[in-house]
Every structure is written in C-alpha cells, then in structure tokens.
Amino acid sequence: MKNINSAILIAASALVAMSCNDDFLERYPTASASPPTFFKTESDFRTYTNLFYSYLPGDAAIYGESADNIVKSSVDREIAGTRLVPTTDSKWDWRPLRSINFLLNSENVKNYKDAAIRDKYVGLARFFRAYFYFEKVKIYGDVPWYNVVIEPTDEANLYKPRDPRTLIMDSVLADINFAIDHLDAAKDVERVTKWTALALKSRICLYEGTWRKYHTEFNLPDADRFLNECVAASEALMNDGPYQVYTKTTGPSGKPYQDLFATLKLDPVADEVILGRRYSGDLGLKHGLQFYITSRTQGKPGLEKRLVNSYLMADGSRFTDIPRYDTLQFYDEVQNRDPRLAQTIRTPGYTRIGEKTPVAPDFEATMTGYQPIKWMNAVTYDGNNQSIQDLLLFRFGEVLLNYAEAKAELGILTQADIDKSIRLLRDRVGMPNLDVAEANALPDPYLMAMYQNVKGDNVGVILEIRRERRIELVMENGLRWEDLMRWKEGHLLTATFQGMYFPRPGLYDLDKNGTMDVEVYSGSKPPAKGPYQIPASDLSNGTKGNILTNKNIIKTFNELRDYLWPLPVEDRTLNPNLEQNPYWN
Secondary structure, three states: OOOOHHHHHHOOOOOOOOOOOHHHHHHOOOOOOOOOOOOOOOHHHHHHHHHHHHHHHHOOHHHHHOOEEOOOOOOOHHHHOOOOOOOOOOOOOOOOHHHHHHHHHOOHOOOOOOHHHHHHHHHHHHHHHHHHHHHHHHOOOEOOOOOOOOOOOOOOHHHOOEHHHHHHHHHHHHHHHHHHHHHHOOOOOOOOOHHHHHHHHHHHHHHHHHHHHHOHHOOOOOOHHHHHHHHHHHHHHHHHOOOOOOOOOOOOOOOOHHHHOOOOOOHHHHEEEEEOOOOOOOOOOEOHHHHHHHHOOOOOOOHHHHHHOOEEEEOOOOOOHOOOOHHHHHHHOOOOHHHHHHOOOOOOOOOOOOOOOOOOOOOOOOOOOOOOOEEEEEEHHHHOOOEEEOOOEEEEEHHHHHHHHHHHHHOOOOOHHHHHOOHHHHHHOOOOOHHHHHHHOOOHHHHHHOOOOOOOHHHHHHHHHHHHHHHHHHOOOOOOHHHHHHOOHHHHHEEEEEEEEEOOEEEOOOOOOOOOOOEOOOOEEEEEEEOEEEHHEOOOOOOOEEEEOOOOOOOOOOOOOOOOOOOHHHHHHHOOOOOOOOOOO
C-alpha cells in the first residue's frame, strides 16, 4: 500500500505515512475506496472497532501524573513553564479520527440491514470521536471539526482553519448522546458500553462547564448548560447503572480503597470499575508501574507536601488547623488521618502485599519521602516492565465527584446530594460525612489560599469537594492537571514543591521501629552509616525545614498563554490557515 504523502495533511495535522502490510486494520481506513466486502457482518464491525481501543491511554498515562500532586526527579516543561512551540508534536495527531470517520461514512455501514447492530457500532465510533475531540479541545481549544474522511484532492478540508470551541463541543455532545442511546447496557469492564458513554459525558461536561465559568477571558457561553448536562449524565449512571462504590474487604490488603488499585484483575473490583485496560503475564502484556514507584532510576515519585496537608483528620477536622501542623515530623503528621493517606503512601506499619515485615519510606525511590503505594501489589512485580495490574480508565467514584462538583458550581447542591455522592466515598474508609452548611459557614483558609478563583456563597463546599477530588483521584488518568487547567489555578504549579519536615540535622527513625531510616547532615557529607543521607542545604530553612525538590528550577506560569498548548510549526507551515494560540507566536 502506498504511504500517505505528507502534502495531503488534514487541516490541523500531519497524516503520517501508513505502514505497508496486508493487515485488515492497516488497509481499511486509507484514502482508497472502501472494498465492497467490508462491513457485511457484525464480525466485520467488531474486528474493525477493536482498533479504537488502542486510542485510550495506557500504562504511565494512567498512573504517572505529575502537576502538583506527584513530585519527580525531573520537571516537565509544562510544570516548569518552559514549553516551546514545537516543530512537530504527537499530541497533534489526527490518524485516529480518520479511522473513526471511515466507519461513520461507509456506505456499507449506512445501508447495513440490521439497524440495531449498525447503530451500536456507529455509537461506538461516535463515542471514540467524542473522546478524540475532547482530548484535542483540552489541549488546543479551537480545532478543525471533521466528520468525513479527508481525501487527497479535498483542498477545502486540507486547508481548513480552526473551528470555534463552541461548535466542536456541541458536536461532541451530539456524538456522546448518540452513543448513550445506542450502545449496549450490559456491564463490561473492558468494552465501551452505555455506562462508559455516560461516564465520559459526565467528565466532558464538568470540564467544559467549569472551563467556561472560570476562563472568562474566552467569553464562552453556556457554562451552566454543560454543568447541567454533567449532573444529568451523572444522575443517570448513579440511578440506573449497575455500579456502586467498592467496599469489599476480601482483596489483597483487606482495605477497599487500596484494593481498588492493588487487585491484579478488574473483575473482583467491577462493582466500581466502568472501563479499564487489561494486562496479562501469559500474553506478555505488561507495564512498568511498580518499577516506576520502587526504582531509584524512574523519577522517584512522591506526594507533594500540600497534598499531604490536605488530608483531613480521621474525625473530619482539618489537619491544617492544628497548631504548628507545618513542623510536625513524619510519624506524628500521619497519625489519625483520613485512612486514604495510609492507603496511598507508606506510613508507619506499612507492609507490602504478601509480606510480613513493615517497611519505611525508601528515599532511594522517592523525592519527598511520601512514597506512593497506590496501584502496588506484590514484590514480584517490581522488575522493569513486570507489572500486570489491570488499570482503571473510568470508575464510579469519579462520577460521584463530578456530580457533587457540578451541582456546587451551579449553586444547587444540597446535603441530600452530598449524602448520595461524597458520603459513599467517605463511608468506604470510615470518614465522617461532608456537612454542606458547616463547610460554607467556615471555609478552610488553607484551601482558600490555594484556590484563588472560587467566589460566592458556595465557596466552602466547593473547596471541600476539590479537597475530596484531589485525595480520592490522585495518580489517576492525569485528572489533577485537567482540574488545575479548568479551574484556572495554574499558579499552583509555580510553588516550590516540598517533602517531609526535619527539625535539625541528625538521624531519623521515620516509622519508630528502632531502625534509622534517614540521616540529615550539615556541612561536608559524613561517612555513610546506612541510612539515606540528605544534606541540610536541601531543606527549606538551611539547617531545618521541608525537603525542597528541584530547588534550582524557578517555575513560571503565564496566565495569558499556558492554559492551552501551542500548535506545531510544521503543521502551520503546511496549512497557513491554522492560527496559533494566543501569546505563543
């Protein structure tokens, strides 16, 4: 098969050359006329649409978030504020859309004899088109809308300018609504169903509604319409869907929140999982999750101090209301906290699944000392690309949070709404319920200092929902970055990221088991005594304070520019009708 020449790029992208082989899925969505034998049976539909699942994120894209939740040994350009206009960029890749639109425009599909089967697979294609465009809009804002397969002679589409965000998102809504109406309602953790489409709609509409509300500089209408659509989609899934918060204590750790991510297979936690990505040791489908968390060479991820501070006390009171909370040492600061903290990082008494000996945080593998355990299973999976955990793409817990946040942003949230959403997540870990009246009467000053754009009568409860969302969804699908972008809180990326507090140089037994785990030293590095050594100069106050990570990197965030990404140079050269995003020229 001929390679597709780069001169026939679709309006905002390069159609990178397709490989030459005889595989059905490689041959089908090309510029050539569709063979008359395709889409003659349901098996044809199923075989072809299997390709679409490869467009969903996998591996590190699911668990490897950064933003201001997870600190790593290096700082991504978008976190540091040093992004440049790229020559090319994989994020500006339009090949998946071509494959999707090929099915949607096939005459064989339009004339298929069984309307129910036809519409089911058309619904699946429109689900993936909605997903595709949602990802593009989050990154670039306005993009060209294509609902046809672009042919080499179609100059009008090849050189099309960007369409308005309003047109794109209305088209996305039409796609996802069709998918909801026509996809199967049977529960399936690895296939897109009606419930997956509702979960995606919930996510899309919360994002778009809050983006339009907080990004007034774009003068976008209908913020409330999208927030109401989020409420409706979430309610439909909550009321009619076959899902509930996973609360069983029969998993690897016996702790339901931790086991939602520690269980190797999705099936035991399918109460909550709407869609996931499968892995298998037998099939050689593995990833590097546990190597990433336990290795000294893979970024040394650790939770950032402000996130750790955000976890409530076990009685529901605020940790940051405790006198001198910011100078508590590790052992003391993690006592009597929201149980999700000890199910997200190593705390005193933590043991690996399948092991009996408690282990302290390993500074060889974490920048901040707050070492993640979310997604972790037995030691046998710690090797490079040896993890086989199935990974979660959509889960019921996120939908509950979307519902509560959308109602709060609309100003219509009631205590009854909290009782059927956030309360379910807190009940799982034995935390007191969120009280709407109390939250609004006494907004948390710690969170108010962080989230500077929240206004109005509902400030307190919006802040508490943001707290809940950050804690519940940490290390899941890059949602924290998306939250900061839609809330217009990019300034939080510029703070110096910090870790554990140490009051002075000396030896420290982090979990108080009698073994020293860390040595903080001043001056010249002393001979190693066994514990991990930290120079006091890496602490915030020279000889004491919090660990400073990447302390020589001065981070910036341009409020006029950095909420959107720049379009690549090469694609704007090929299509001069593509305008660059504001302040990126």
